[in-house]
Amino acid sequence: MKYLFASTLISASLFVFPSMPAVAQSIDIGPGGVRVDPRSSRERDRDEIRRDERREEFRDERRGSIRREERLRRDGDDDDDD
Numbered sequence: 001m002k003y004l005f006a007s008t009l010i011s012a013s014l015f016v017f018p019s020m021p022a023v024a025q026s027i028d029i030g031p032g033g034v035r036v037d038p039r040s041s042r043e044r045d046r047d048e049i050r051r052d053e054r055r056e057e058f059r060d061e062r063r064g065s066i067r068r069e070e071r072l073r074r075d076g077d078d079d080d081d082d
Helices: 002-019 041-080
Strands: 026-030 033-037
Antiparallel strands (some): 026 033
């Protein structure tokens, strides 16, 4: 009787759990091997947006530092002419 109850419970759970969507995982198979990403698609999109924002901030900071360096060079060249 125990085995019948246990097998019924297991078979019922097999029918219930596969009907749940598995959107919270991404599996990539590539030349480097298998990569499993346990984040949901919304979390992956959010991370992509953050990455793009950081990239833009870095570019803006780099542009500012390049402009400062150019300004210092020009100012230094103007002082040499005196």
